[in-house]
Amino acid sequence: MDKGSIVERYRRDIILQLFTVKSFADAWPTWKLEIDRLTADMTDARGIFELGNHLANIFRTTGQGGRAQSSLSGGGIAWECLVCWYMNTVMAGSRGVVMRPVKELVPPAVLDATCIVYGNAQTNTESDLVAVVFPSGVFGGVYSPAFVGDVVAKNARDTTVGIIQCKTNWNDNAQIPMLWDMVYRATGFAEHSVRVGRNGYSPRHFKEFSYSFVTVPSQGDTSKFKPHSMAVKRVRGLSGGNYWGHPSKSDVALSISEIFNRNFGVAFDDNILSHIEKVIEAGLIKP
Structure with a gap:
């Protein structure tokens, strides 16, 4: 695994951008x-993978778990960044990356593909994470985000993309x-010019x-979320699934750690735990 590979240099830029968020x-x-x-100071592969079961509690250690605080934009962005950091940590050394919606980092082809055109107006989704799994054997050149964007544009048919909405x-x-x-x-809906x-x-x-949904959730008491709860019903059928920062709860939400196998397994050449090791x-x- 080459630390200087184009994908890892791209990942480094993505992680560095996270730390510009106050x-x-x-x-x-x-x-x-x-x-x-x-x-164990980032030396335990299973511990790293299973951080997905604990992200909500980690998030709350800074007092951002309560509803009044986490409803603030700063808390929501911090949660988005934490999820982004976790996913890139698990995907380190793989063909997958996850980034915040920063124009300089997101491949233009992904921005174009996810743009909604309503009449003559154009818009993208809210501030969502973007996951990209590159096809194997396509990189050969000098790294830059623009170069990565060209690779995606030329190999879209072999590229996996996921949009991940993060909300507290x-x-x-x-x-x-x-x-x-x-x-x-x-x-789209052609009859409505969408x-x-x-x-x-x-x-x-x-x-x-x-398309996936990842939440803390800020409500704290996860026992209140039942299979028949309206919030659960609304995201049950998402193409990418719904997740939270706790262990999986049947018919309610999966742990964030399950998002890799479900949506981005092609990024790994081995099972995920062996890959992390x-x-x-x-x-x-x-460390």
């Missing part, structure tokens, strides 16, 4: 203490991913395309 950078020293405790609150936001997923699956995609790209042009040995995950 709410994330401020919370990180506290979160890192808990992360190190759960992962579940009840107030469940209808949003439900509606976006419906639009993307339908690729189309998905531009410049020759749409979700159907990728090898796989999924090799990545630790290669020094791609540092």
Whole structure:
């Protein structure tokens, strides 16, 4: 596993961007203490993978778990950054990356494919994470985000893409991913002049395309979420699934750690735990 590979240099830029977000950078020293405790200082492969079961509690160590605080935009962005960091840590050394919706980082073909055109107006989804799994054997050149964008544009049919909406609150936001997923699956509603995609790209042009929802949730007491709860029903059918920062609960939500096998398994050449062990040995995950 080459630390200097184009995918890993791209991942490095993605991670560095996270630390330009004040709410994330401020919370990180506290979160890192808990992360190190759960992962034996980032040397335990299973501990790293199973951080997905603990992300909600890690998030709350900085006091951002309560509804009044986490409803603030800073708390929501910090949660998005934490999920992004976790997913890239598990995917280190693989062909997959996950990034915040920063124009300089997201491949233009993905932005074009996920653009909603309503009449003459164009818009993308809310601030969502973007996951990309590159096809194997396509990189050969000098790294830059623009170069990565060209690779995706030329190899869209062999590229897997996932949109991941991250929200601290579940009840107030469940209808949003439900509606976006419906639009993307339908690729628009021609009778209402709603189309998905531009410049020759749409979700159907990728090898796989999924839309997921990841929440803390800020409500705290997860026992209140039942299979018949309206918030649960709204996201149950998402193409990419619904997840939270706790262990999986049958018919309610999966742990975030399950998102890899479900949507991005093609990123790994081995089972995920073995992959993480090799990545630790290669020094791609540092204490």
